[in-house]
Amino acid sequence: MITAIIIDDERLARENLRMLLNEFCPEVKVVGTGENVAEARQLIAEKKPEAIFLDIRMPSGEEGLELLEDVESNNFQIVFVTAFKDYAIKAFNINSIHYILKPIDIDDLKDAVEKLINYKELFSQDSSNLETYIESIKNFSETIHYQDSSNKITISHSKGIKIVEDVSILYLEGDGNCTNIHFTDGTSFFDTRTLKVYQEILNENKFYRIHKKYIVNLTHLTDYLHEDGYFAVMQMSIKLPVARARVTDFVKTIKAL
Numbered sequence: 001m002i003t004a005i006i007i008d009d010e011r012l013a014r015e016n017l018r019m020l021l022n023e024f025c026p027e028v029k030v031v032g033t034g035e036n037v038a039e040a041r042q043l044i045a046e047k048k049p050e051a052i053f054l055d056i057r058m059p060s061g062e063e064g065l066e067l068l069e070d071v072e073s074n075n076f077q078i079v080f081v082t083a084f085k086d087y088a089i090k091a092f093n094i095n096s097i098h099y100i101l102k103p104i105d106i107d108d109l110k111d112a113v114e115k116l117i118n119y120k121e122l123f124s125q126d127s128s129n130l131e132t133y134i135e136s137i138k139n140f141s142e143t144i145h146y147q148d149s150s151n152k153i154t155i156s157h158s159k160g161i162k163i164v165e166d167v168s169i170l171y172l173e174g175d176g177n178c179t180n181i182h183f184t185d186g187t188s189f190f191d192t193r194t195l196k197v198y199q200e201i202l203n204e205n206k207f208y209r210i211h212k213k214y215i216v217n218l219t220h221l222t223d224y225l226h227e228d229g230y231f232a233v234m235q236m237s238i239k240l241p242v243a244r245a246r247v248t249d250f251v252k253t254i255k256a257l
Contacts, residue, residue, distance in 0.1 A: 001027060001028075001029055002027055002028050002029070002050050002051050002113070002116050002117060002120060003028075003029050003031050003047065003048075003049045003050050003051070004021070004028050004029065004030055004031065004049050004050065004051040004052065004053060004116075005030070005031060005032045005033060005034065005040065005043045005044070005047060005049045005051075005052055005053070006018055006030060006032075006033040006034075006052075006053045007033070007034050007035070007036070007037070007039070007040045007052060007053065007054050007055060007067075008033075008035065008053075008054075008055035008081065009035045009036060009055065010035075010055075011035070013055065013081075013102075014033045014035070015033075016104070017053055017081065017104065018030050018033060020104060020106065020109055021053075021109070021113075024106050024109060024110060025109060025110060025113045027113055027117060028051070028113055028116075031043075031047045031049060032046075032047050032049070037066050037067055040052065040054075040067055041067075041070065044070065044074055044076070048074075049076055050076055050077065050116075050120065051076055051077045051078070051079060051116050052067065052076055052077070052078050052079070053079045053081055054067060054078055054079070054080055054081065055080075055081045055082070056080050056081070056082050068137055068138075068140070068141045069141075075123075075130060077098065077116055077119055077120070077133070078097070078098065078137070079098040079099065079100060079112045079116065080092065080097065080098065080099040080100075081099070081100055081101075081102060081104070082099060082100075082101060082102065083101065083102040092140070097136065097137070097140050097154075098112050098115050098116065099112070100112050115156075118156075119133065119156075119161075122159075122160050122161070125159075125160075126159075126160060128160070129160040129161055132154075132160060132161040132162070132163060133161055135163060136154040136161065136163060139152050139154070139163070151165055151166050151167065151203070152164070152165060152166070153166055153169075153201070153202075155181070155189060155191050156191075156192075162189065164181075164183070164189075166202060166203065166206065166207075166217070167217075167219060168183050168184055168185070169181055169182070169183060169184075169207075169217050170182045170183055170184050170216075170217055170220050170234055170235060170236070170238070171214055171215060171216045171217060171220075171234055171238070171240060172195060172198050172207075172214065172215040173195075173213060173214055174194070174195035174212065174213045174214070175190075177192070177194050178190060178191060178192050178193070178194070179191045179193055179194060179195050179197075179198055182238075184220060184235060184236075186236070195209075195212075195213070195215060198215060199215060202215065205218075206218055206219060208250060208253055209246070210232050210240060210241070210242040210243065210246055210250055211240070211241055211242060211243045211246070212243065214232075214240050214241070216232050216234060216240060217234075218253070218254065218257060220234050220235045221233070221234060221254065222234060222235060222237075224242075224250070224251065224254060225239075226247075229241060230242040230243075230244065230247050232250075
């Protein structure tokens with residue numbers, strides 16, 4: 001069971017989310033609702049919730065962001081509830097933050113609750129996982145405040161949460177609906193997010209999708225070859241195919257580096 005509070009300045013929105021959680025997510029016990037940050041802080045002090053469903057209006061919703069400063073001292077998780085679909089999602093995905101879009105889809109809500117439960121278990125297994133989550137919240141806050149893409153990416157996995165600098169990524173390889181992330185030190189990491197998600201969240205000036213299966217970090221590109229096919233050669237002499245349809249734009253891109 002996860003105890004939670006709902007913070008939204010619209011009463012009907014609060015009641016709707018409470019109703020959906022009660023009906024479709026019995027793992028969540030709603031212990032209070034509030035309409036602003038002041039009420040949220042009072043509820044946090046009184047109820048000690050493990051999670052907060054927080055309405056946030058970005059990029060202008062600075063008030064909601066104030067609660068991010070309280071995460072470290074109170075150890076709660078946040079699920080952001082938002083109607084913004086572009087900048088917000090990019091910031092959420094970069095930092096692996098829980099979120100659901102308005103109007104609320106039941107499956108999305110269930111997925112968010114499942115993440116809360118998984119993270120709670122990870123925190124209980126190893127306190128460093130909680131520290132990493134708090135760091136990802138801080139990264140998220142900085143991303144929103146400066147309205148710029150962070151160069152840190154958070155990856156959730158079976159044993160915890162990993163934060164990496166994008167410069168350490170050599171290339172990404174699609175594997176069905178998942179992605180293998182290959183690093184410059186020769187290691188790799190498996191993530192359940194798709195290659196398309198990474199294409200959206202990675203800096204387009206650094207990363208280029210050369211093939212339906214590959215995204216490369218242009219920082220680590222050493223050669224482009226067009227003999228017996230088209231290939232991008234990365235550090236450590238790793239040779240990756242470039243799709244014929246992308247050759248012209250890829251060549252133009254690397255000439256402009």
